[in-house]
Amino acid sequence: MESFHIIVLTIATIILIIALGTIGLLMDQGNKAGPFPPISLKCPDGWTETSATSTTGDITYTCSSSTLGRNLLSGDGITVTNGSDKMLSYNDKSTTTCSKYKFAQRNNLVWDGISNYNS
Structure with a gap:
């Protein structure tokens, strides 16, 4: 492979790892929130x-x-x-x-x- 392809693949791999790590951290923080669902309607359905x-x-x-x-x-x-x-x-x-x-x-x-x- 040419050095250009190696550089592009290396940068793309690093960006992918950072993006997946960030998404994983954000999803983990969402699990630590309060009770589900966080809000409720004022009225029962149909009311x-x-x-x-x-x-x-x-x-x-x-x-x-x-x-x-x-x-x-x-x-x-x-x-x-x-x-x-x-x-x-x-x-x-x-x-x-x-x-x-x-x-x-x-x-x-x-x-x-x-x-x-x-x-």
Whole structure:
């Protein structure tokens, strides 16, 4: 081989080793972060925040009569305004991630960042 090819291959090999080492260090630092997922949604999937959420912490869920039978009414903080309304609310102003997790499990809710939480 000519000396030009040897120099190019040597420089490319050194750059590759440095790049792979840097990527490995960055990946290792990512494993030492806190619990996964680092953030969670304010509401369970399919729920929406009401306009009063910023002051009262109310979160509402609009559902059909078929979903009312999924035991959504059995958790703390859930209320139905009257027997025929299909609007549920959950107040999460002062609840912890653990209590939200228990609430989601008890009511068969999928809550991204809560139902898949590991501490």
